[in-house]
Amino acid sequence: MATADVIIIGGGISGATTALGLVEEGAGKVLVFDEQLTSQRPSRGNFGLTWFLCKGSNNPVYAKWARMAIQQWPDFARKLEQETGYDLELEWTGGAIHAFGEEQYAAHEKSIKTLREVCGKSGLDYPARMLSRQVFAEMVPDIEVGEDVTGVMYSAEQGHVNPLKLLGAVRCAFQKKGGKYYGNHSVTSILPQKDGTISVKTSKGLYNCGKLVIAAGHGSQRLLTPLGQKLHIYAERGQLMVSERYKRILKIPLLCARQTTDGTFLIGFSTENTAHDNSVTLSTMKNLACNAVRIFPILKKLNWVRSWGALRIMTPDGAPIYSRIPEHENITIMAMHSAVSLAPLKTSAIAPWVLGINEASQIAHFSNERFNV
Ligand SMILES: Cc1cc2nc3c(=O)[nH]c(=O)nc-3n(C[C@H](O)[C@H](O)[C@H](O)COP(=O)(O)OP(=O)(O)OC[C@H]3O[C@@H](n4cnc5c(N)ncnc54)[C@H](O)[C@@H]3O)c2cc1C
Incomplete structure (x- = not known):
């Protein structure tokens, strides 16, 4: 043996x-x-996000754990790239979560306050803030931000990677x-x-x-x-969609939409309890597309070339x-x-x-x- x-x-x-x-x-x-x-x-x-925003909103230890992980990400990636020659396509350009309407904006604001207090108790920073629609639009000048977006929750200290x-x-x-x-x-x-x-x-x-x-x-x-x-654990299905390549216009990833270094847009963030069925459905893809177009109207002009479903490994x-x-x-x-x-x-x-x-x-x-x- x-x-x-x-x-x-x-x-x-x-x-x-x-x-x-x-x-x-x-x-x-x-x-x-x-x-x-x-x-x-x-x-x-x-989806390839390297992210701490909103994680642990009902679990303070997890909020700190996620923050610690993200603090280590840039060095972790640098070392891996040096050792292997791989380009992870890590972009540490910050990341955002959109808000539609005043209620969602206020909920995001509250989440930042709570998690900043939680992390602060352990001497960890929580570098997140709310940005108005206008300030966010100025940060992504090459893409129009939809009228329904009231603002975003934003951190400069997270990003995305090619998973x-x-x-x-x-x-x-x-x-x-x-x-x-x-x-x-x-x-x-x-x-x-x-x-x-x-x-x-x-x-x-x-x-x-x-x-x-x-x-x-x-x-x-x-x-x-x-x-x-x-x-x-239980399975939670997420569906993702990929667009044709387009010139680079979005450098800051959002929780439900990002543009990769090769120009494709990825949209996602559906959550469905479907046991172990990882197929894609037209109704969910339609919802994903509508949501993404409300954030970035240009996305309605792109061809969507691929989609897939995958099962999150969720704990209660x-x-x-x-x-x-x-x-x-x-x-x-x-x-x-x-x-x-x-x-x-x-x-x-x-x-x-x-x-x-x-x-x-x-x-x-x-x-x-x-x-x-
Ligand atoms: C739609 C979606 C979007 C996501 N987006 C993000 C994101 O943006 N950022 C993020 O941080 N996380 C994200 N996640 C979560 C992340 O992908 C998972 O947490 C991660 O992939 C889990 O990895 P794992 O190695 O634990 O499990 P798995 O990837 O499931 O790996 C387990 C491996 O074990 C193998 N295996 C199973 N049984 C056996 C056996 N008996 N013998 C040998 N091998 C076996 C499987 O084939 C598999 O290769 C997302 C998940 C989904 C579904």
Whole structure:
């Protein structure tokens, strides 16, 4: 039987970034097994925002965690690019959330005040402010802002990235540092051993490891059920649409519309509880398009060339799960939405915690058991 120090199940952005952190921490022989299911592709089908605005509005620890992650993003990206030669297409030009009408504007204003107080208590800044429609329009002079927009919530300290290049770069850095990535390896069962090690049965053979990380997204529950664990996640479908390329006119990404470096517009931000159905629907695409056109009227002139649906990995409070299985302390579970935004913390905080080297004070707050009420 092949052996490893650490095995990670799932090579999406959570598993791959944690794996990178583990080899950087000197964890020894680290293997990633990834099934690469097309039905489970949030790491390949997401919107690519590196974002902290509004995160944690009902969970103060998560608000701080998200802010910490975004503070680390520019250095995280720089290092990855230097090590791999990938261009992540990170643009740190700020990011905004539109408001339609006075009520939404006031709600955004309140959210900033609350989250600034929350972050301030831990000595963290919360660099966000409201901009009137006119001020925002002056910041994006090449594109007309729709009449319905009353203003935006804005932070200069966030941005957007090409999520496919991010995933490619993380996997590349991991392998350059000695990690082994096995695509098309489906893990079928986890068998804890009496000596504390864990055997992992895959479609290509049996392995044994000292520590196991389960980062298999919506595939995790299937592996956890035989261990008596209920993972508190559910699927929430998001649909995205992509336009033809157009000259670069929008440099600041919005929560529901952004223009990529190659000129395509992406629009999104639909939320639907559809169990594991990741198809696209005409009615949702129509809503997405109408919303985007209200913000930027020029979008009605573009051809929309592609669309897809992908399933968010949601928890009841929106915050991530980082947890050890109570009777099997060498098995860690992680599951989350916003794994792109949170990626830097996987190397700086989660990998050391998996190895038992260091535990950031916030991590205990994110256990799966918090939902066992
Ligand atoms: C529409 C949409 C938009 C989003 N936009 C953003 C955004 O702008 N910013 C942001 O930060 N986040 C965003 N997200 C969230 C982000 O994409 C996810 O948090 C992230 O992709 C989760 O990554 P993961 O590695 O945890 O899970 P996954 O990407 O699901 O990876 C899990 C991997 O494990 C594999 N696997 C499953 N079972 C097994 C098994 N038995 N054996 C081996 N491998 C297995 C799967 O095939 C998959 O490759 C968005 C998500 C969606 C759906």
